[in-house]
Amino acid sequence: MSDKVKLALVGAGGMANSVHYPSLAVFDDVEIVGLCDLVPDKLQATAEKFKIEKTYSDYKTMIEETAPDGVYVLMPPHHLFDIAHHVLSNGINLFLEKPPGVTADQTRHLAHTAETNGCVSLVGFNRRYIPLMQQCKNMVLDHGGPVIQAMSSFYKWHAAGPYYNGAIDILSCDAVHAVDTLRYIGGDVAKVVGDVSNQGLHFGTRFNALVEFEGGGSGILMTNWRVGGRIHQFEMHGEGISAYVNPNTRAEVYVDGADKPKRITAQKAAGGSDENRVYYGFEGENRAFVDAIKTGQQPETCLPDAVKTMELVDRIYHNTL
Template sequence: MGTLKVGVVGCGSIANHRHLPEYQNNPDAEIIAVCDKVEDRAKATAERFGAGKYYTDYHELLQNEEIDIVSVCTPNYLHAPVSIAALQAGKHVLCEKPMATSEKEANEMIAAAEKSGKKLMIGHNQRFVPSHQKAKELIASGELGRIYSFRTTFGHGGPEGWSADGKNSWFFKKEEAFIGALGDLGVHKADLIRYILGEEVKEVAALVEGNAKENSTVDDNAVALLRTESGIIGTLTASWAYVSSEDNSTIIYGEKGIIRLEEDPVFSMVIQYKDGSTVNYQLGQIQTNESQSNSGVIDHFVESVKEDKTPLITGDEGWKSLQVIIAALEANETKKNVQL
């Protein structure tokens, strides 16, 4: 298989800061088309990244037979429709998170991938962070003994400073976003905990609020309590109200020690052992909106397609992580724990 021809649907910040630069830097990929409903944005993005064609209707982009793979970088409510259409058109699909707005949509995406024989990957980039990969390895090896608890959080000042449309962004509109900070940030941490611990979440309780942002119809602060299949319990926090600096840290509490991830400004992983000793790891800092680097997502997706390998985050994996977040919404609404 030669160079993969790429089409990107949605020309907002995630496309311009992550997907397109990473495709551009991958020698096995060539960006040939982009699409955005705002024509000026589509045209400017095409010029910036050397795409030969730009569209304002994604159906037209999908009719381009040259395209091998499609990145879906749209508002959340379009993730499923665009992904399904792309798969049906014979394209491999990399879809941003959260993958869908419901179980029905997620299942339809998974079914479309199976029927087409094409790959579907969800862009959960936290699995590619070196400290997270190292923590998973150490926990699996028994380095920390039995795991008892965890605390994982993702919070910053909100998407208005990141989104192409600022305070008028689709992120704040329930009809387009479906979900706020929980879907923007929390689903990353749900996926991370599943990945690091190697276990599924089986029970969820949650408190969810939407009081930090004006003119918003979605959540912006949430705390969920999770229990895994082996009985590990912990908290997951997602917030758009951390106004000083981003917090993207995770702490794992084990029988033989504590792993602190992305908490220290210098050391991306710190292990505090039961005997009082500490080991510091400099593995490279986690990517933030202010500090861009190669996320690893696009390179992994391109490699998966070229070598015909199953991607790390399949549609099934994406749904299992989204299911935790949907359960948190249900738990908050019903004031009852939700069993998965």
């Protein structure tokens, strides 16, 4: 590998332009060798914005001509499998947005292909890279670990149906962030009982669960896509310590019965940055992918780990009250 990590990018859409490519643009150890999209206007506009010389409409041609160390595949879950599989089959490292496919089966097969071909992979479960989440989890573990109780909630008002005209259900596509973060806080899950409801509609809108972590702690998932608005909050409890975290704004941490909590803002935890792509974990996950390519070590949210999150989604559906 040359001094710089060579990255080729598939997708010139919303997430690519708003958080991922702006993050790559600030890394001086990265060279973007090509960009691919099917829509010419988006391709050109994104290439100009990030000063990418080589543009393509066919990802196979781009990969062959640019010989990248890693490929980004940033598109809706029902369009990514063929591209991701091609990248991994050619022994190239892969960054995927979440969810990593439409089903746990697809994710398992991608993880298997990555392992067979010796690739590192990163799935964009960005909540794990939010500096405020990391700081609070470390405080809980340092003071009173292991985590003995956890709560992960995600609420939205979602007037539309399941995502992408019904290509994927709400829990697998978006509420999966809360499922993955519950695992991040409490660890792998030994037992689960789910509560799933469609609230009178033709698709699932409410997904709750009670879990027992392998370490013995207890966790609660609370999500609903037909309520007042977007609220995404977490609780992390250890012996003598409790962190209540809203990663968009701030956390309050109570220690040993003290009346007043320690308050930490999301921006302060991110070194004072008020850029969403920094304090909301996007820069961190991109940094983790580039570092993983350089070291050959799998990052925390690699495909094999993402399989466990997608399998927990299945278990929530299958082990209902």
